[in-house]
Amino acid sequence: MSLSALFLISFLLLHVAINFLSVISKDMYNEASHFMGYNPIIQFVMQPILISGVIFHFVLGFVLEFQNKSARPVPYVMKNSAANSSWISRNMLYSGLVILAFLGVHFYDFWIHEINYKYLTDQVPNEARYFSELVEKFKDPLRVGFYVLSFVLLMLHLLHGFQSAFQSLGVNNKFSPIIKKAAMTFSYVVPLAFIFIALYHHFTHY
Amino acid sequence: MNLKLKIWRQKDATDTGKIVDYNISDVSSDMSFLEMLDVLNTQLIEKGDDPVSFDHDCREGICGSCSLQINGQPHGPDGGTTTCQLHMRKFKDQQTIVIEPFRAKAFPIIKDLIIDRSAFDRIQQAGGYVSVNTSGNTQDANTTPINKVDADHAFDAAACIGCAACVAACKNSSAMLFVSAKVSQYALLPQGQIERQQRVQDMVAQMDEEGFGACTNTGACEAECPKGISLTNIARMNREYIGANLKS
Numbered sequence: 001m002s003l004s005a006l007f008l009i010s011f012l013l014l015h016v017a018i019n020f021l022s023v024i025s026k027d028m029y030n031e032a033s034h035f036m037g038y039n040p041i042i043q044f045v046m047q048p049i050l051i052s053g054v055i056f057h058f059v060l061g062f063v064l065e066f067q068n069k070s071a072r073p074v075p076y077v078m079k080n081s082a083a084n085s086s087w088i089s090r091n092m093l094y095s096g097l098v099i100l101a102f103l104g105v106h107f108y109d110f111w112i113h114e115i116n117y118k119y120l121t122d123q124v125p126n127e128a129r130y131f132s133e134l135v136e137k138f139k140d141p142l143r144v145g146f147y148v149l150s151f152v153l154l155m156l157h158l159l160h161g162f163q164s165a166f167q168s169l170g171v172n173n174k175f176s177p178i179i180k181k182a183a184m185t186f187s188y189v190v191p192l193a194f195i196f197i198a199l200y201h202h203f204t205h206y
Numbered sequence: 207m208n209l210k211l212k213i214w215r216q217k218d219a220t221d222t223g224k225i226v227d228y229n230i231s232d233v234s235s236d237m238s239f240l241e242m243l244d245v246l247n248t249q250l251i252e253k254g255d256d257p258v259s260f261d262h263d264c265r266e267g268i269c270g271s272c273s274l275q276i277n278g279q280p281h282g283p284d285g286g287t288t289t290c291q292l293h294m295r296k297f298k299d300q301q302t303i304v305i306e307p308f309r310a311k312a313f314p315i316i317k318d319l320i321i322d323r324s325a326f327d328r329i330q331q332a333g334g335y336v337s338v339n340t341s342g343n344t345q346d347a348n349t350t351p352i353n354k355v356d357a358d359h360a361f362d363a364a365a366c367i368g369c370a371a372c373v374a375a376c377k378n379s380s381a382m383l384f385v386s387a388k389v390s391q392y393a394l395l396p397q398g399q400i401e402r403q404q405r406v407q408d409m410v411a412q413m414d415e416e417g418f419g420a421c422t423n424t425g426a427c428e429a430e431c432p433k434g435i436s437l438t439n440i441a442r443m444n445r446e447y448i449g450a451n452l453k454s
């Protein structure tokens with residue numbers, strides 16, 4: 001769980017960096033997207049690893065939650081969980097499910113589209129198309145709303161999850177308070193950056 | 207004080223059980239929670255009813271036998287206390303108090319509020335011991351130097367009384383805080399080194415076999431533990447466990 005999660009987090013960092021290029025420069029974004037889209041190592045080695053990582057993470061998450069639920073077959077009549085733990089730490093499954101729904105839409109938007117463009121309809125590589133495609137996706141306010149909501153939930157997921165992964169791996173030493181702070185900062189900054197990028201394109205182009 | 211009690215009554219392990227309402231009057235705010243239940247039981251016995259069964263022994267916070275989930279929290283609303291040390295002044299006059307047993311698949315109910323915690327004993331037996339020479343020529347403990355920091359951490363871990371509040375509080379019914387306290391108390395001391403690797407593997411295996419859930423680091427156990435056992439023990443056990451598995 002923790003290893004797959006840390007892997008997904010490193011991927012998030014790369015993803016946000018590339019997306020951010022779209023705010024800085026249209027050409028840089030096009031160039032980076034084209035490289036990612038046509039580099040064989042990225043397409044045929046990294047991408048399958050990433051997809052398996054995501055599947056591994058959420059399938060294991062479901063199994064874990066299910067096993068943990070069955071460890072208390074008769075529930076309490078009265079619960080006061082808020083007295084001893086945070087809401088988000090108890091509801092990783094639900095924040096995860098929203099992220100999963102988002103990933104579904106995201107796959108449909110970008111991945112299926114790319115496969116269709118590159119392999120099914122065999123269109124010629126066009127290095128200039130990515131930016132305009134991106135801008136097009138952020139046109140619909142409903143879609144942007146769902147995007148923002150998903151990233152707020154990703155933020156919550158990470159606020160518990162990132163520092164939790166270190167605890168699961170047994171990291172606990174004099175650097176732990178700093179690691180925890182860094183993990184929390186990351187959990188705020190990265191999702192907010194995704195949200196900023198989406199809103200930026202939504203409001204500057206239409 | 208006058209109180210309305212909602213207490214879980216269950217004849218035996220096979221009974222489904224239910225909440226039964228009781229009104230109790232003239233409770234002194236200086237009573238402990240268990241004394242309040244003693245008063246209730248005296249009244250029930252006088253009326254010819256079956257008294258409420260609950261676990262207790264030392265009544266001074268050291269044996270770990272008292273349990274009780276009180277208004278949704280193990281050992282009640284007060285921090286760092288066992289049920290026997292909880293006083294009625296923590297409650298308000300006319301308050302409704304819901305009293306349930308600690309719940310987990312690994313802790314079957316024996317009767318009413320009494321649960322069978324022998325799963326903890328079996329985990330302890332799986333590895334919570336050290337090999338010492340008990341033939342009569344035992345070495346004086348002070349001849350083995352131990353640095354102060356490790357000694358303190360081992361002592362803090364050894365403060366665990368095996369009450370199971372950590373399991374009761376955890377949404378996953380995980381026993382990680384208890385097991386990690388037991389693993390830590392030995393892993394930190396020179397006497398515990400001989401079985402160190404085997405111990406963590408065996409105790410974790412027994413914990414899983416008993417049907418406890420897995421830890422997702424919500425921290426509920428630490429917040430509810432009457433002895434202040436820290437989550438750093440869980441990190442230490444994870445480290446010990448990963449290390450032991452890599453070596454073997």
Ligand code: HEM
Pocket residue numbers: 001002003005006008009012057058060061062064065089092093095096097099100103157158160161162163164165166168422423
């Ligand atoms: C890019 C996306 C994601 C990232 C970066 C991420 C990150 C994390 C992290 C860091 C943890 C904590 C691991 C640990 O303590 O060992 C975690 C746990 C978890 N995640 Fe995700 N996650 C993502 C997507 C998902 C998805 C799509 C689901 C699907 C339902 C999901 C469900 C879970 C569950 C159930 C847990 C365990 C619950 C717990 O530890 O309390 N996650 N995730």
Ligand code: SF4
Pocket residue numbers: 365366367368369370371372373383384387427430431432433434435
């Ligand atoms: S760790 Fe704390 S809550 Fe858990 S059994 Fe030990 S003393 Fe009780």
Ligand code: FES
Pocket residue numbers: 261262263264265266267268269270271272288289290291
């Ligand atoms: S009765 Fe011994 S700890 Fe409460």
